[in-house]
Amino acid sequence: MTPPDDYSDALADTEQSSSEGFAPEFDGGDSSVKRVPDTPMALIDLGAAKIGIDVGDLREVMPAPEPLQPFQSSAPGVVGCVALRGQVVPVVDIAPMIGLPSCDQESGGVIVIIGNNELVYGVLARAALQIVQADRCVPQSICRDDAALIDRLLARLVLVNDEAIGVLDAQALPQLGVPRSRTVRHRDKAVMRDETENYLLFETDGTRFCLPLANIQATLPDAPIDRTVLSAGPSEGGVIHHGIERSLLNLARFLGMSSDTQLVPRASTILLSRPDAAPLALRADRVSDILSLRRADIAEMPSLLSSAPEMFVGVYMGADGGENYVLDGESLLAEPTLSAFGSLEHSVSLERSDRSKTNSSDITAENSMELALLVVAGAGCALEVEAVEEIVSADPAVAQRASGGNCYLGNITSRRGVLIPTFALASVLGQSVGHGSTLRAIVIIRRAGEQIGLLVDEICAFERMVVMSDGKDGGKKILQRRKGEDRTLWQVVQPQDLILNV
Structure with a gap:
């Protein structure tokens, strides 16, 4: 698949900058094996093909307006911009840059927002399909011509369920000159209250909690709880997934919001991501929804409802009239007792972790x-x-x-x-x-x-x-x-x- 001639000039302009830090990293001296980060991957539908984006580079997905707002730029692939919560985000149609037909906006579509916490840009796509766990992405050793545009944009190739998927290098488009929008950190209070955030709604011991998606590393299927180990305080025991045993934490009990003494034999797990440390494993009896909440939707948390009200952003009243307690992910990560249990993560033998398999x-x-x-x-x-x-x-x-x-x-x-x-x-x-x-x-x-x-x-x-x-x-x-x-x-x-x- 050969990229169009329209982008050859832009490619030539970036050859020098690529040699200074843009070229993909390699393992050891074997230039055919690309390093693969241990993160899940989002599959994106461009219409004629699918590509992958590391979840760590993915900020959010929004419906594509029809039409896009105009945006003046000489950078290749820029087709307009969108307004996202008071911020202008440039949008790129990457499909023609990798030799595919342009994404057709007449049939709808989405804008995939890519970047870090400060600089972002958007990619026009037909749809965001699914999240694939890292262990399901099999890296491929392919000899590439790293001077070609398509090889710079799709720097890695993985196999997902026997389907070859090129993985977008999130830094490649900025290296080609694509502008990025800088996040405005300090806004007036009225704008801050209109900002929305996505939360995962789950239930533990009959109490419904909302946890920011940005703090979640993964959700794991239910598994037996071993109460002979790691059972103390907020921890109900050990739970094993893929050869790793973690202390399963009951937030309802830790936050003083549950008097239920009935012990469940098994439960699902939500992994709360901690930078440079093992994740916290939270018990979830059921995961039921993803909510997009504005700050204005969340009421103040009454201090009498929990022994640790500082762990909450507030309370959201659902359509059924029930309380949904919105957790502060950063406060949970900084709590020393929970952190101590999180550090007890360890590998276990095949005999214990995989006996049934x-x-x-x-x-x-x-x-x-x-x-x-x-x-x-x-x-x-x-x-x-x-x-x-x-x-x-x-x-x-x-x-x-x-x-x-x-x-x-x-x-x-x-x-x-x-x-x-x-x-x-x-x-x-x-x-x-x-x-x-x-x-x-x-x-x-x-x-x-x-x-x-x-x-x-x-x-x-x-x-x-x-x-x-x-x-x-x-x-x-x-x-x-x-x-x-x-x-x-x-x-x-x-x-x-x-x-x-x-």
């Missing part, structure tokens, strides 16, 4: 693995992650129509203003719709080129599962869980098989 080695060796979204819609079922485009919280009115036995629930409006017909998945599958669930969500999938919303009772997990039957023989596609002692079978719901009538 060893018993099923014959299955996993012969069967392929697949990432799936596990949901409850009357009964448990799975959705292939490739078909899932977005998960949004369910409006109470939509959930009420489902409780009345309706299959078609009307239309919802996407963030880009597109009407999406929505159906109760349980009714479509001939199951009874769950009643009274506060965890309902709408999973937006693509079916025959169109977006469809499916109301589910609960989001269970994103998980890699064993393919027991691929469904190619005319039967149903069946996946099997492989975590802990859970070997349950889950049937895959294929979008094209759903009978949907308005």
